[in-house]
Amino acid sequence: MIAPALLASIGIIGLSFLSEDAATVSSALLIFGGPLSWPLGFVSCFAGIWIGDIGLYSLARCADKDVLSSRWLARFADAATVARCEHAFIRNSTVALVASRFIPGTRLPTYLAAGIFRIPLGRFALITAVGALVWIIGVFALTKLFGAQALHWFVFGQSRIATVVLTALLVAGAILISRRVLAAPAFIARWRHWEFWPAWLFYVPVALYYIRLAIRYRSFTLPTAANPGMQHGGFIGESKFHILKQLQYVGGHVVADAYMIDGRTTTDRLLSVHQICRAHKIGLPFILKPDIGQRGDGVRLVHSMREAMHYFGATDVPILLQRYASGTCEAGIFYIRFPDETRGRIFSITEKIFPTITGDGTHTIEQLIRGDSRASLIAKKYLRRFANRADEILPTNKTLKLVETGNHAQGCIFRDGRHLWSEELEHKIDNLSRRLPGFYFGRFDVRYEDERELRAGRNFKIVELNGASSEATSIYDSRNSLAAAYQTLFLQWRLAFAIGAANRASGCAPSRLRTLWHEWRHYCAVALSYPCAS
Numbered sequence: 001m002i003a004p005a006l007l008a009s010i011g012i013i014g015l016s017f018l019s020e021d022a023a024t025v026s027s028a029l030l031i032f033g034g035p036l037s038w039p040l041g042f043v044s045c046f047a048g049i050w051i052g053d054i055g056l057y058s059l060a061r062c063a064d065k066d067v068l069s070s071r072w073l074a075r076f077a078d079a080a081t082v083a084r085c086e087h088a089f090i091r092n093s094t095v096a097l098v099a100s101r102f103i104p105g106t107r108l109p110t111y112l113a114a115g116i117f118r119i120p121l122g123r124f125a126l127i128t129a130v131g132a133l134v135w136i137i138g139v140f141a142l143t144k145l146f147g148a149q150a151l152h153w154f155v156f157g158q159s160r161i162a163t164v165v166l167t168a169l170l171v172a173g174a175i176l177i178s179r180r181v182l183a184a185p186a187f188i189a190r191w192r193h194w195e196f197w198p199a200w201l202f203y204v205p206v207a208l209y210y211i212r213l214a215i216r217y218r219s220f221t222l223p224t225a226a227n228p229g230m231q232h233g234g235f236i237g238e239s240k241f242h243i244l245k246q247l248q249y250v251g252g253h254v255v256a257d258a259y260m261i262d263g264r265t266t267t268d269r270l271l272s273v274h275q276i277c278r279a280h281k282i283g284l285p286f287i288l289k290p291d292i293g294q295r296g297d298g299v300r301l302v303h304s305m306r307e308a309m310h311y312f313g314a315t316d317v318p319i320l321l322q323r324y325a326s327g328t329c330e331a332g333i334f335y336i337r338f339p340d341e342t343r344g345r346i347f348s349i350t351e352k353i354f355p356t357i358t359g360d361g362t363h364t365i366e367q368l369i370r371g372d373s374r375a376s377l378i379a380k381k382y383l384r385r386f387a388n389r390a391d392e393i394l395p396t397n398k399t400l401k402l403v404e405t406g407n408h409a410q411g412c413i414f415r416d417g418r419h420l421w422s423e424e425l426e427h428k429i430d431n432l433s434r435r436l437p438g439f440y441f442g443r444f445d446v447r448y449e450d451e452r453e454l455r456a457g458r459n460f461k462i463v464e465l466n467g468a469s470s471e472a473t474s475i476y477d478s479r480n481s482l483a484a485a486y487q488t489l490f491l492q493w494r495l496a497f498a499i500g501a502a503n504r505a506s507g508c509a510p511s512r513l514r515t516l517w518h519e520w521r522h523y524c525a526v527a528l529s530y531p532c533a534s
Helices: 002-018 020-033 038-062 065-075 079-091 093-102 107-116 121-146 149-183 185-191 204-217 240-254 266-280 305-314 365-371 375-385 423-434 451-455 482-505 513-527
Strands: 258-260 286-290 300-302 319-323 329-336 345-353 356-358 399-401 413-416 441-448 460-466
Touching: 038 107, 038 121, 079 093, 093 107, 093 121, 204 482, 240 258, 240 319, 240 423, 240 460, 266 305, 266 319, 300 305, 329 423, 329 451, 329 482, 345 423, 345 482, 356 365, 365 375, 423 451, 441 451, 441 482
Parallel strands: none
Antiparallel strands: 258 319, 286 300, 286 319, 329 345, 329 441, 345 413, 356 399, 441 460
């Protein structure tokens, strides 16, 4: 009888990982009508349930809390709402954990939330242990009194409760969605413009195509070999300061010079700013930006030392100061060259338009933003930037620039700038690129004042250079079709893989996938502290 009992015990523990409820009832039936002794059955059932609970908690605990609880949820709710939910869960965690044991369908999300929000392990283990003991004793008692009939009642009752809970959640979700849709017609309008779709949706076809290319070239990280002169090819985690210093060395006066700010404290950093400005004759305004950044995160045009002080007080990541390129226009020039070619070419040009609103002496800045046909589509982004001025009434005919950063994610308007192309401009960009060691694929962001001068390859300033992860951002022209945008992106990634393959054949090894994953997690964590971009 020992072997059947042990087999039944192992089966109970295994079943608990699939269904704790079924394991509890089954163990009770085996005790009161089968080969399992009371102590062995009780311990087997408790061990299976408790180990499973700790496993779910540990799985969530190992994940990056900042990415899951803040950055991911921020796509669906503002940061303040996410913080309130987190604090409410922590404050009521005991009640939530106990209740989830007795309410079908709530254990999985509750235990995962406990791990994500870092509920102490000892506290979680004690609460779930007590809850499991009470639960098992109750089910065992019910089975002892009513036998196999208890299984039928139990399954029936659990299914009905689960139905009620699911229905309530669906109704609550429908109410929240309907309120949002009715209260914000811009939410509907935004979905009609694919350029404002969330990244997780827009990039699904691109991700699938990337996987296809990775399989074809037998490497998921091959684009990191496209630019051997950049860390990870400029895919992620590259130092802006290092790239700009290389550009300054080969490009000289055509690059907006940048300098790393020393010091850890706000006072030390302000002193370093004064020293840099005095040594290099840089006046206000100037640009502050994180050394590692994407999509314009944290880039701020600073007009006073007080603004710089607030900026430094918000984050302790490495920051660089860049001379402000005062050109009123900006363009993104995407360049490609194969290693065996003597001359490269401009793949695309993006004309960047900085949106503005004009005051009428009556309406506030928030009202003007929400009343603008385009600005209203991304009002949340603009209002966060002007949170301290939202109620300010803009004087008649006074204009307010809504964004200083030439980045679509920050609210800049992108247009197809093919009319800016010329032989002279392409020759200038190619000459500069060929002098830059190990660079074959990426986008120059340049500031200029006069279109004719830019076309002549003169009087522009390079403010940034992006590598393998950069895009031909001209796709975001609202006049483009979604199909045309994907066609351009597919071609871009084909070229990135092909250039990476050519460099790999010459001995340049792509970065490891694990390394890129760690770089991405690190960036997601530190980017949460970046100040709002201007």
